Amino acid sequence: MLNARLYRVAFVPFLLALAVASFALGARPPALTSSLAPDAFEGARAYGELHDLAARYPDRRPGSAGDEELADRVAQVFRALGGTAAGGFSVRTERFQAQTIDGEQTLMNVVAERPGSSSESPILILAHRDAAARGSVAELSGTAALLELARVLAARETKRTVVLASTSGGSGGDAGATHLLASIGTGLDAAIVLGDVAGAKVNRPAVVPYSNGYGSAPLALALTLSDMLANQAQFQAGSPSLFGQLAHLAFPLTVGEQGVIDRAGVPAVLLQVSGELGPAPTTAVSAERMEAFGRVALSAVDALDSAPNVSHAMQHGLVLGRKTVPAWAIALLVLTGLLPVLAVLLDGLAGARRRRLNVGRWVLWTLSCALPFFTCALFAYLLGVLGIVGAAPPVPTLITALPFSGDAVPAVVAVVLTFALSWMLWAVLVKRLGWGVRPDAAVAGLALLLLALAVTALAWLRNPYAALLALPALHLWLLLASPELRPRRTVCGGLVALGLLPLLALGVFYADRLGMGVDGLAWMALLLLAGGHMGFVSAAMWSVAFGCGAAAVLLSFSHHEVAPALGGDGRSEVTIRGPRSYAGPGSLGGTASALRR
Numbered sequence: 001m002l003n004a005r006l007y008r009v010a011f012v013p014f015l016l017a018l019a020v021a022s023f024a025l026g027a028r029p030p031a032l033t034s035s036l037a038p039d040a041f042e043g044a045r046a047y048g049e050l051h052d053l054a055a056r057y058p059d060r061r062p063g064s065a066g067d068e069e070l071a072d073r074v075a076q077v078f079r080a081l082g083g084t085a086a087g088g089f090s091v092r093t094e095r096f097q098a099q100t101i102d103g104e105q106t107l108m109n110v111v112a113e114r115p116g117s118s119s120e121s122p123i124l125i126l127a128h129r130d131a132a133a134r135g136s137v138a139e140l141s142g143t144a145a146l147l148e149l150a151r152v153l154a155a156r157e158t159k160r161t162v163v164l165a166s167t168s169g170g171s172g173g174d175a176g177a178t179h180l181l182a183s184i185g186t187g188l189d190a191a192i193v194l195g196d197v198a199g200a201k202v203n204r205p206a207v208v209p210y211s212n213g214y215g216s217a218p219l220a221l222a223l224t225l226s227d228m229l230a231n232q233a234q235f236q237a238g239s240p241s242l243f244g245q246l247a248h249l250a251f252p253l254t255v256g257e258q259g260v261i262d263r264a265g266v267p268a269v270l271l272q273v274s275g276e277l278g279p280a281p282t283t284a285v286s287a288e289r290m291e292a293f294g295r296v297a298l299s300a301v302d303a304l305d306s307a308p309n310v311s312h313a314m315q316h317g318l319v320l321g322r323k324t325v326p327a328w329a330i331a332l333l334v335l336t337g338l339l340p341v342l343a344v345l346l347d348g349l350a351g352a353r354r355r356r357l358n359v360g361r362w363v364l365w366t367l368s369c370a371l372p373f374f375t376c377a378l379f380a381y382l383l384g385v386l387g388i389v390g391a392a393p394p395v396p397t398l399i400t401a402l403p404f405s406g407d408a409v410p411a412v413v414a415v416v417l418t419f420a421l422s423w424m425l426w427a428v429l430v431k432r433l434g435w436g437v438r439p440d441a442a443v444a445g446l447a448l449l450l451l452a453l454a455v456t457a458l459a460w461l462r463n464p465y466a467a468l469l470a471l472p473a474l475h476l477w478l479l480l481a482s483p484e485l486r487p488r489r490t491v492c493g494g495l496v497a498l499g500l501l502p503l504l505a506l507g508v509f510y511a512d513r514l515g516m517g518v519d520g521l522a523w524m525a526l527l528l529l530a531g532g533h534m535g536f537v538s539a540a541m542w543s544v545a546f547g548c549g550a551a552a553v554l555l556s557f558s559h560h561e562v563a564p565a566l567g568g569d570g571r572s573e574v575t576i577r578g579p580r581s582y583a584g585p586g587s588l589g590g591t592a593s594a595l596r597r
Contacts, residue, residue, distance in 0.1 A: 002482035003347045010340035017336040021329035028322055031223040032303035038232065040152045041298045043291020050144035050198065050285065054137045062130040062169050063105030070129050070143070071108045074166045077147050078112040081154040088154050089114045089164070094183060098175030099393050099531075100168075101132055101401045107168040109176050111184070114153060114162045116305075121189035122161035123304050124266075125149060125297070126177060128170025128257060132401035133281035138274070139171075141285060142194035145294045152298060158305045160189060170257050172401040173393030177257040181264050188266045190221055190310045192300055193258045195272030196279040198290035203275035204238025210254040210276070211262030212395055212533070214463055215314030216245075218267045219324065222315075225271060228299050233292035238275075245318055247509045250465035253528075255398050255514065267310045271297060277515055278398065331464040334471065338460070341453055341474045348446050348481060362447035365435045369554070370547025372422035377529055377539040379418045383411060384530030392531035399520040402527065412522050439551065441558045445481030448555060449474065452548040455541060469506065470545065473499030473552070480555050492556035500549050 053073070059066040075091055082088030089112035098107050116122070127142035143166060150164050163184060167176025177193075207225045209217035216222075226237040240248075248254070254276060261268035272278065273289060304310065316327035352359050383389045389411050391402055402408070427437050452474060460467035476499045479485055480492060487495075511521050528534045534542075 002478055002485050003344055006347055007340050007344050007478070010343040013339055014333070014336040017329075017332045021325065021333055024326055024329040025320075025323045026326065028223065028319065028324055029218075029220040031220065031227040032300075032307045034228070034299040034303040034306070036299060036302040038295035038299045038302075040155075041148055041291065041294045043287060043294055046144050046148035046294055047198065047285075047287040047290050049147060050137065050141050050290070053144060054135065054140055058134050060129060060131045060136070060140075061102055062100040062171055062173075062175075063102065063107050064130075067130050067168055068108055071110050071166065071168070074129065074143065074147065075110045078110065078150055078164070081150060084113075084115055087114075087157075089150065094179065096175075096179050098169055098179060099173055099391075100175060101172035101391055101393065101397065103391050105169075107175055107179075109168065109180055109183075110166040111180065112150060112164040114158070114164075116158045116160040116162065118159045120160045121187055121309055122163050122184075123301060124163045124165065124184075124188050124191035124261075124268075125194065125301065126165045126167060126180070126191060126257060126261075127194040128167045128176055130168045130171045131281070132171045132398075136279070136281045138196045138199040138279035138283040138285050139281075141196055141198035141290055145194050145197050145290065145297065148294060149298060149301070153301070158301075160305050162301065162305075163188075167257070172397035174257045174260045174395050175393070177260050178395075181261065181266070186264050186266050190304050191258070191261050191266055191268035192225070192297060193256060193261070193268060193270045194297060195256065195270050196274045196283070197271060197293035197297070198285040198287075199273040199279045200284040200286045200289070201279065202273055203277055204236070205240055205275055206235065206237040206271065206273055208254065208256055208258060208270035208272060208276050209240075209262075209315070210248045210256075210259060211252055211314065212254055212259035213252055213263035213314075214249070215252075215262070215316045216248065217258065217262050217269050217315060218311050218313065219315050219319065221267050221310055222269050224303055225269060225296060225300050228296045228303075229293075232299060233296055235289075235292060239319065242318065242320065243505070243509065244513075246465060246468070247506055249316070249318075250463065250469055251506055251510075253396050253510060255396050260395055262314065265312055265314075267312060267314075271300075276513055280400075327464070330468075331460070334460060334464045334467050337471050338453065338456065338467075338474070341449065341478065344478060345446065345449050345453060345481075349450070352443060352446055357443040357446075359443055359447050359450070361435065362439060362444045363451055365430065365439060365444065366448050366451045366548060366551040367544065368426060368430060368435075368547075369551045370544045371429075372419055372426055372550075373546045374540060374543035375422040376415055376419050377543055379415060380526050380529035381532075381536075381539075383414075383526070384532065389526065389530040392527045394531045395533055396524070396528065398514060399516050399524060402523075404519045404523045408523050408526075412519070412526055415526055416522075437554070438558050439555050441483050441486070441555065444551070444555055444558070445477070445483070448548060448551050449477060449481050451544070452477070455544050455548065459541060459545075469502045472502060473549070477552055480552060489557055493553075496549070496552045496556050499552065503549075 057070040078091045094109045127146040169175030209222040229237045256270040258268040258270040318325040456470040
């Protein structure tokens with residue numbers, strides 16, 4: 001039975017941790033400033049060049065002829081600014097094979113370096129030039145702004161070496177950015193990725209700091225560009241919401257090139273009018289916006305050039321208004337939030353041992369519920385290895401670049417059928433083992449909590465925010481582990497649904513942020529597995545987590561019988577006193593008042 005007093009007492013460490021976290025709140029770091037007048041960036045010239053490039057190179061699929069011709073044009077502009085002796089750039093082109101939205105392709109990066117006057121770490125400015133759809137003028141605006149920045153920087157002296165890179169593969173897979181880091185190394189001070197800087201449609205945040213790994217770009221770097229947008233361009237960049245921060249920290253996923261750069265340990269942000277989703281192929285462009293965003297990029301380069309090195313420590317904490325919550329405080333809160341569940345679970349396991357209930361058998365039963373999910377993950381990996389899902393890049397990719405059509409439909413249908421078949425085989429397996437499909441309500445709840453708590457603890461060691469997703473379920477499902485207190489089946493179903501709500505909210509958030517429906521979400525999940533973005537260990541842990549959810553659903557529909565306690569001889573232990581076991585007054589020789597009579 002659920003020990004309510006023990007449960008309440010175990011919350012004391014959480015309250016203490018909450019007090020500690022409240023004192024751990026810190027101020028946001030100051031943004032970097034620039035004394036440079038950014039008027040040198042000529043927005044009209046950049047805007048004219050944008051339309052010229054869009055007219056000359058409308059088809060720019062990665063590795064296509066249009067992509068290569070545009071790369072040659074960019075290299076010519078860089079070389080025309082003179083060599084390093086004349087204050088210009090040393091220019092090189094790099095050819096390489098990589099996975100793209102069109103499968104394996106030969107791509108080209110154009111890299112221009114201008115040496116600085118000191119040995120400080122270089123600054124990287126990057127823009128991809130390829131596009132999945134014909135036209136995509138707004139997506140090309142980053143390349144036009146990059147060329148204009150090259151003209152401005154060629155006439156100025158900088159302390160740091162400035163690296164300008166035009167990459168391919170940014171439409172999906174970020175192969176160009178990945179190869180660039182392998183080529184120049186990760187000893188960079190910071191990187192600014194230019195995306196859509198001229199689009200007329202706004203989708204905040206305009207400064208995207210998210211990484212494809214745990215954490216995001218240092219807050220000082222993101223605040224630098226956000227403040228410059230507000231002060232110089234009168235454009236509110238927008239700040240990531242609290243739930244958006246939690247979602248990206250709990251399940252790192254972003255489609256911009258800053259994602260792979262941040263994951264490599266180099267501070268990087270994406271400057272883009274259309275936010276994380278990016279522009280549509282038909283998005284209109286604005287000369288005023290291109291000038292404003294181009295000048296902000298120039299000011300940011302000057303601020304980074306004159307400031308000390310940016311900290312390479314990724315941002316793991318939360319930003320609440322003008323305050324920050326450190327990551328260790330969040331980890332402490334999550335850990336102490338697990339203690340009440342652990343205390344009640346240990347007490348319940350001790351009771352189950354006294355009653356000689358077989359908890360281990362039902363732990364295996366709960367673990368078996370993860371088999372259908374893990375089978376799907378293995379099948380998705382197999383599709384990627386065999387090349388059946390040949391266009392699965394190793395990093396997250398927008399569904400608009402890899403639409404849910406053609407070969408995608410049978411691949412997703414095959415995974416769904418595998419999932420259904422796995423559940424049918426699971427029912428056969430548990431019957432063969434003599435476990436039964438329906439769990440024993442008296443003990444299966446304890447087994448479920450034990451396994452769920454173990455997985456959550458392992459997740460906490462790797463990522464406290466991922467463990468935070470499971471915290472509501474662990475507390476709500478305590479009632480499922482106490483047959484004496486279990487409510488009706490409909491209420492049990494509601495408790496299970498509430499426990500799974502954080503996972504549902506996570507899926508809805510990414511579906512909305514990246515413009516996906518249910519079909520697109522399923523296709524994205526398949527691509528993450530087939531492309532290898534989600535590792536084997538992560539897939540196994542998520543499978544066990546989903547298996548616990550499935551076990552909770554089955555448990556909510558199970559019967560409510562309470563197994564009797566067993567004594568040492570295997571017979572039912574007497575727990576309610578009757579006439580034969582009466583131990584009231586007089587049973588041990590009478591009371592003093594009776595003896596006087």
